[in-house]
Amino acid sequence: MNIDVTPLGLGCAPLGNLYQAISDETATETVEAAWADGIRYFDTAPHYGLGLSERRLGAALAGHPRDExxxxxxxGRILEPNPAGASELDxxxxxxxxxxxxxxxxxxDGVLRSLEDSLERLGLDRIDIAYVHDPDDxxxxxxxxxxxxxxxxxRQGVLKAIGVGMNxxxxxxxxxxxxDVDVIMVAGRYTLLDQPALDELLPLCQERGVSVIAAGVFxxxxxxxxxPGTKYDYSDAPAELITKASRIAEVCEQHGVELPDAAMALPAAHPAVASVVVGAHNAEQIRANVARSRVEVPxxxxxxLIAEGLLRPDAVVEAAAS
Known part of the structure; x- marks a missing residue:
């Protein structure tokens, strides 16, 4: 990928009121806190809050140099006016x-329209990376x-990199x-609980020189x-997964590490992963995630974890080890 991203990126679905509403001011403070802590990669989508995430992110970044x-x-998703739904919730x-x-x-035509609409909502003159979003069907x-x-x-220089983002x-x-993709965003499939990306995807990315953005790491x-919480991939977590996560948390505690610290460190350690993207609803969550990303995991x-059968033996963890 002919573009550099910071090792930690801000996933901006929460700026679109994912699960809970936040104010415009809180959204701006979240982006500013990310910037203050050195985050320079920001990921959004029309899907997030029906364009609200893009509007808020663009407004928050307006005061920062575009080249930085x-x-x-x-x-993949076009937003069309729905006046009848204005009094209802998404x-x-x-x-x-x-x-x-x-x-x-x-x-x-859908791609061209989508990008044009995104630029208008963002208030920007260009986008660096465009992903095809959730094309499962x-x-x-x-x-x-x-x-x-x-x-x-x-090829025209309108975009610097292109890719696909899926779960x-x-x-x-x-x-x-x-x-001919430069980058893929894989959400939730290379985590402490779930590592199917090791089967084929990550080795293929290394072989082809495709960069990986790891999302959904929690x-x-x-x-x-x-x-451990009770939600897994945005639904109620099965009891066996909560049990497994609890045991992982116990092992982490034995080594002076908290569960989210290890959850961020594992994907960051893989040589194919260019950035770990995490979301935040406020500035405090950003600062906590930044601190977690700096924890040295022994x-x-x-x-x-491998010895107890809680982590695959082929997980790449050397770069995260102290």
Missing amino acids: YVLSTKV DQAFEVPAAYKRRWDFSR HFEEAVLGALPALVELR QTPMLAEFIRKC NGGILATAT AALWAD
């Missing part, structure tokens, strides 16, 4: 009025429509084989606190 940060957004986990509706569109459309359009925009690994690997909440912790 990297911004990514996504294509039904996809964002606390915003349903004044727009999402329409899947992975065509060339639209593989052929993405291969034949969205990605060729993004390749053309990259699964087999299709991401297939996109790498079939398309698996939707269960790994976000020292005592090699003995990884060894104990």
